[in-house]
Amino acid sequence: MTTLDTGSRTQAALDRQAVEQFLYLEARLADENDYDGWEALWTDDALYWVPADSAGSDPLTSVSIIYDNRRRIGTRLKQLRTGKRYAQAPPSRMRRMISNIEILGVTETGDTEVGANFLLLEARARGTQLWGGRTTYRLRAAGGGLRLSYKKVVLVDLDQPVPTLGFLL
Amino acid sequence: MTDLMDPLATGSRYDRLIQPDKVHGSLYTSPEIFAEELAKIWYRTWVYVGHESEIAQPGDYVRKKLALQDIIMTRAKDGGVHLLLNRCAHRGNQVCDDARGNANSFRCPYHGWTYRNTGELLGYPYHQGYGGRNRLDLGLGAVPRVESYQGFVFGSFAADGPSLAEHLGAAAGELDRLARLSPEGRVELTAGWLKHRTRANWKLLAENETDGYHPQFVHGSIFSVTDSPIGPLYSEKSTAVVRDLDGGHSENDLRPEFRRFAEPMRWFGTTADRVPDYAAAMRAAYGDAADQIMIEGGPHVMIFPNLFVAEIQVFNIQPVAVGECVQYSTAVQLAGAGKLNQRLISQAIGSIGPAGMLLADDTEMYERNQRGIEARDPEWLNISRGMARERTDENGFTVGAATDEVGMRGFWSHYQQLMETE
Numbered sequence: 001m002t003t004l005d006t007g008s009r010t011q012a013a014l015d016r017q018a019v020e021q022f023l024y025l026e027a028r029l030a031d032e033n034d035y036d037g038w039e040a041l042w043t044d045d046a047l048y049w050v051p052a053d054s055a056g057s058d059p060l061t062s063v064s065i066i067y068d069n070r071r072r073i074g075t076r077l078k079q080l081r082t083g084k085r086y087a088q089a090p091p092s093r094m095r096r097m098i099s100n101i102e103i104l105g106v107t108e109t110g111d112t113e114v115g116a117n118f119l120l121l122e123a124r125a126r127g128t129q130l131w132g133g134r135t136t137y138r139l140r141a142a143g144g145g146l147r148l149s150y151k152k153v154v155l156v157d158l159d160q161p162v163p164t165l166g167f168l169l
Numbered sequence: 170m171t172d173l174m175d176p177l178a179t180g181s182r183y184d185r186l187i188q189p190d191k192v193h194g195s196l197y198t199s200p201e202i203f204a205e206e207l208a209k210i211w212y213r214t215w216v217y218v219g220h221e222s223e224i225a226q227p228g229d230y231v232r233k234k235l236a237l238q239d240i241i242m243t244r245a246k247d248g249g250v251h252l253l254l255n256r257c258a259h260r261g262n263q264v265c266d267d268a269r270g271n272a273n274s275f276r277c278p279y280h281g282w283t284y285r286n287t288g289e290l291l292g293y294p295y296h297q298g299y300g301g302r303n304r305l306d307l308g309l310g311a312v313p314r315v316e317s318y319q320g321f322v323f324g325s326f327a328a329d330g331p332s333l334a335e336h337l338g339a340a341a342g343e344l345d346r347l348a349r350l351s352p353e354g355r356v357e358l359t360a361g362w363l364k365h366r367t368r369a370n371w372k373l374l375a376e377n378e379t380d381g382y383h384p385q386f387v388h389g390s391i392f393s394v395t396d397s398p399i400g401p402l403y404s405e406k407s408t409a410v411v412r413d414l415d416g417g418h419s420e421n422d423l424r425p426e427f428r429r430f431a432e433p434m435r436w437f438g439t440t441a442d443r444v445p446d447y448a449a450a451m452r453a454a455y456g457d458a459a460d461q462i463m464i465e466g467g468p469h470v471m472i473f474p475n476l477f478v479a480e481i482q483v484f485n486i487q488p489v490a491v492g493e494c495v496q497y498s499t500a501v502q503l504a505g506a507g508k509l510n511q512r513l514i515s516q517a518i519g520s521i522g523p524a525g526m527l528l529a530d531d532t533e534m535y536e537r538n539q540r541g542i543e544a545r546d547p548e549w550l551n552i553s554r555g556m557a558r559e560r561t562d563e564n565g566f567t568v569g570a571a572t573d574e575v576g577m578r579g580f581w582s583h584y585q586q587l588m589e590t591e
Binding site for chain 1: 268359360361362363364365366367368387389390391393394395495498499500510511514515517518519521522523524526529530532533534536537540
């Protein structure tokens with residue numbers, strides 16, 4: 001587990017407004033299936049993780065819904081861009097709300113760790129689905145803006161059967 | 170409508186609904202037929218429930234489903250595996266709330282009745298109300314017959330009937346093939362389960378698992394962006410075959426393709442040099458046979474009605490309603506395979522589950538298929554592909570070309586037999 005320096009001895013956490021703006025941008029790009037825009041947010045050492053069963057599952061010894069390094073994020077998006085990723089062709093229509101944003105501290109690598117709750121409404125032919133949970137983000141200042149190095153999404157119903165999740169969570 | 174329900178028509182109802190080259194849409198949409206399936210298939214024949222490695226130690230238990238039944242799979246003190254029904258004998262409350270754990274007994278939260286992990290009633294509070302201790306001949310319900318093969322635990326609600334070995338028939342050899350991929354000859358399913366809710370009839374899944382016709386189309390998106398070698402296995406030119414293993418079981422036998430290349434671990438998308446520890450362990454365990462095992466790879470077999478092994482992935486399909494089921498899926502773990510097991514997990518979760526780059530698309534097809542079948546015309550689903558070119562192999566099984574619907578026809582033949590048995 002990464003240790004968090006919640007003080008400001010080594011590196012200050014990012015400004016709250018900048019963090020919020022970034023979270024909202026990331027959410028909108030995902031909602032609008034803007035694959036290029038969303039992919040550009042990630043750092044090269046990115047990790048995108050949606051655990052199954054419990055938030056504490058070890059991703060190396062147990063299955064996750066998603067456990068993508070940067071390369072696999074790229075593969076996932078390439079598949080979506082073919083237009084024949086049928087789980088997202090046609091794409092879902094979505095809007096998500098983000099709230100309860102907490103700046104949790106700074107990781108050893110200098111990333112700002114942020115927690116937030118979300119509610120997401122997904123509409124497609126199968127029906128309309130409500131998704132919800134809590135996300136942990138790690139944000140890094142790079143090239144005059146912010147980038148995303150880590151996103152872990154813990155669904156509230158991660159231990160229950162869930163429908164196809166083909167969109168960007 | 171045709172005269173499917175005409176009481177004057179000859180032959181059984183299922184004779185009319187299931188024909189050699191086509192099956193009727195109502196088989197996927199009728200609540201009455203689903204209820205009959207529960208009685209004649211799910212609560213009678215052998216159904217896959219879980220794996221012994223999930224309850225390795227005495228006292229271990231894990232919650233499972235067997236169709237609509239909530240099951241507690243337990244390991245007793247003597248090592249025996251029990252499939253208990255999660256229902257107190259007193260008032261029907263559920264006695265087990267946790268998904269898994271270790272306990273020698275289960276205590277109903279409602280009135281404190283307590284059961285051993287074999288189902289036997291141990292006690293009940295304020296026993297004078299029943300005339301004292303040990304006066305009630307009540308216990309948890311249990312699946313009467315439990316047997317396992319290569320650690321795969323099956324249950325049958327029929328007190329008598331074919332043994333598991335008889336039920337599995339030739340499909341048992343496919344589970345042996347899976348186990349032989351382990352240097353210790355042992356498979357473990359200890360990586361947890363993805364749970365994928367699917368709004369489709371369970372039979373659409375069972376039929377699709379060994380359908381070699383769909384991959385190029387449904388999975389073309391992922392094959393094209395990863396330069397996957399899987400696509401050609403299911404092409405018109407493929408030398409792979411689909412085999413009806415009898416008993417409703419079927420397989421895509423990909424070995425002819427892998428033998429042609431004769432490259433160990435090609436089936437896993439790698440080479441023996443890149444997994445040196447595993448290759449060495451296999452050669453130490455199996456000697457000269459090791460390379461052939463690593464060339465031929467894992468099985469791709471659908472075991473009737475609900476166990477699907479796709480090389481390194483295991484699926485447990487359980488129905489919920491006529492138009493809904495759940496796919497439980499996990500990565501195979503091979504005892505003694507060391508670090509390869511992490512790769513098995515990583516590769517599996519790229520493919521399976523709600524976000525899998527293969528299974529999410531299969532599942533989209535199942536759900537659109539279910540909606541499509543609601544259309545009134547045509548009433549039938551065609552299963553005739555390859556009827557004119559199927560043949561009998563050296564072991565007497567019907568085989569067809571890689572993209573033929575031989576497996577589906579075998580499925581329906583067995584299904585009909587079960588549904589016509591009172």
